[in-house]
Amino acid sequence: xxxxxxxxxxxxxxxxxxxxxxxxxxxxxxxxxxxxxxxxxxxxxxxxxxxxxxxxxxxxxxxxxxxxxxxxxxxxxxxxxxxxxxxxxxxxxxxxxxxxxxxxxxxxxxxxxxxxxxxxxxxxxxxxxxxxxxxxxxxxxxxxxxxxxxxxxxxxxxxxxxxxxxxxxxxxxxxxxxxxxxxxxxxxxxxxxxxxxxxxxxxxxxxxxxxxxxxxxxxxxxxxxxxxxxxxxxxxxxxxxxxxxxxxxxxxxxxxxxxxxxxxxxxxxxxxxx
Amino acid sequence: xxxxxxxxxxxxxxxxxxxxxxxxxxxxxxxxxxxxxxxxxxxxxxxxxxxxxxxxxxxxxxxxxxxxxxxxxxxxxxxxxxxxxxxxxxxxxxxxxxxxxxxxxxxxxxxxxxxxxxxxxxxxxxxxxxxxxxxxxxxxxxxxxxxxxxxxxxxxxxxxxxxxxxxxxxxxxxxxxxxxxxxxxxxxxxxxxxxxxxxxxxxxxxxxxxxxxxxxxxxxxx
Numbered sequence: 001x002x003x004x005x006x007x008x009x010x011x012x013x014x015x016x017x018x019x020x021x022x023x024x025x026x027x028x029x030x031x032x033x034x035x036x037x038x039x040x041x042x043x044x045x046x047x048x049x050x051x052x053x054x055x056x057x058x059x060x061x062x063x064x065x066x067x068x069x070x071x072x073x074x075x076x077x078x079x080x081x082x083x084x085x086x087x088x089x090x091x092x093x094x095x096x097x098x099x100x101x102x103x104x105x106x107x108x109x110x111x112x113x114x115x116x117x118x119x120x121x122x123x124x125x126x127x128x129x130x131x132x133x134x135x136x137x138x139x140x141x142x143x144x145x146x147x148x149x150x151x152x153x154x155x156x157x158x159x160x161x162x163x164x165x166x167x168x169x170x171x172x173x174x175x176x177x178x179x180x181x182x183x184x185x186x187x188x189x190x191x192x193x194x195x196x197x198x199x200x201x202x203x204x205x206x207x208x209x210x211x212x213x214x215x216x217x218x219x220x221x222x223x224x225x226x227x228x229x230x231x232x233x234x235x236x237x238x239x240x241x242x243x244x245x246x247x248x249x250x251x252x253x254x255x256x257x258x259x260x261x262x263x264x265x266x267x268x269x270x271x272x273x274x
Numbered sequence: 275x276x277x278x279x280x281x282x283x284x285x286x287x288x289x290x291x292x293x294x295x296x297x298x299x300x301x302x303x304x305x306x307x308x309x310x311x312x313x314x315x316x317x318x319x320x321x322x323x324x325x326x327x328x329x330x331x332x333x334x335x336x337x338x339x340x341x342x343x344x345x346x347x348x349x350x351x352x353x354x355x356x357x358x359x360x361x362x363x364x365x366x367x368x369x370x371x372x373x374x375x376x377x378x379x380x381x382x383x384x385x386x387x388x389x390x391x392x393x394x395x396x397x398x399x400x401x402x403x404x405x406x407x408x409x410x411x412x413x414x415x416x417x418x419x420x421x422x423x424x425x426x427x428x429x430x431x432x433x434x435x436x437x438x439x440x441x442x443x444x445x446x447x448x449x450x451x452x453x454x455x456x457x458x459x460x461x462x463x464x465x466x467x468x469x470x471x472x473x474x475x476x477x478x479x480x481x482x483x484x485x486x487x488x489x490x491x492x493x494x495x496x
């Protein structure tokens with residue numbers, strides 16, 4: 001018996017009025033057929049500290065070239081792991097250099113990549129917190145003792161470069177052990193920023209590029225931390241195996257003065273190399 | 275509001291329901307009629323996704339279907355792209371974590387058919403296929419439909435497994451649940467709020483449909 005006949009029979013003999021069932025089937029078919037759109041736009045994996053700057057650069061790239069690209073933000077470490085597991089990203093903008101060189105060593109990249117920015121990390125204190133946005137961390141040290149600090153948000157140092165920078169800063173000031181019970185770890189720098197501004201934490205550390213964005217400046221105050229308290233956040237990007245034309249064009253676009261100006265505006269320091 | 279994320283969620287749900295309906299009918303019916311003693315073990319295995327943390331499932335799926343696994347390598351050789359971090363990989367993951375949601379209600383549906391009814395069908399000279407189409411499916415219909423609806427709703431809501439196996443790739447594996455998470459991290463509360471409300475509405479609609487349906491069928495059979 002042909003399949004269609006069986007299906008029809010089942011529907012007709014069922015004790016349910018078929019109108020809505022037919023409706024459901026039609027919807028399902030439309031869903032299936034409707035939107036398997038051309039998967040041409042390359043997917044770019046970007047460190048979470050680029051959340052605002054890269055969206056802006058991508059927009060002007062789209063306007064100038066007419067080419068579409070898709071952005072996925074997350075922690076550099078997670079992206080590196082996903083790329084090693086076969087994730088179809090074409091370009092990685094990491095927040096550090098180590099993940100890029102590791103991917104290169106394992107043969108996942110097209111070349112050595114390019115240093116595109118040096119990141120800065122800040123202490124962020126949301127409105128309503130009793131802590132001061134004090135770059136010397138003296139007030140944070142006091143708050144640890146006098147009970148004002150309940151929660152402090154940083155990115156996960158295990159796989160987020162800004163989490164590692166935050167850990168280095170806290171270690172440099174001898175606060176790392178004492179702050180342990182208060183830490184909340186964001187999965188990436190943007191989640192740490194979201195935790196820090198949620199009102200449930202008294203402060204946190206996040207990229208300058210996020211703290212300076214309008215969405216965050218209205219939520220609190222920040223103080224850039226001394227750059228020599230942590231290893232420099234040398235942010236490198238690299239084309240991945242399988243990168244196509246549009247991804248390569250975007251990679252080149254990111255190195256133009258126009259793109260660099262946007263990075264600077266969001267608080268990134270231009271790389272001195274090259 | 276990101277409509278492509280919603281479309282991906284709906285497509286994923288439709289594929290999952292389609293595959294699990296077939297699988298559920300075969301396995302659920304078999305389990306319902308079986309008197310085999312090892313049946314409990316199979317039932318327990320199929321129920322595992324109910325109690326396992328999504329991360330455990332996600333981890334094993336990554337191990338089983340990743341680029342280093344035999345399945346992952348075979349798939350990559352045949353199709354030319356990796357199974358994980360693709361929509362097809364999500365469908366596989368979704369089928370696995372929805373197994374109990376589809377199979378259990380279908381199995382209950384077949385179990386509710388009295389043995390006598392099936393025996394009468396056989397005595398009247400109906401073939402197995404005739405009995406299935408004319409007697410069993412119409413009687414077990416309630417379980418089958420609620421299995422499909424539960425699977426559909428649960429697929430829309432799944433987060434952890436999708437994030438681990440699919441990554442967060444816009445237009446490919448970014449389901450609406452992931453897109454909401456993504457938007458919150460991008461400080462885009464407006465979009466997160468809209469998508470959350472849409473998901474809430476769809477879920478409520480689906481579940482209401484499921485309850486309305488069981489009430490209706492309950493009256494007919496009652």
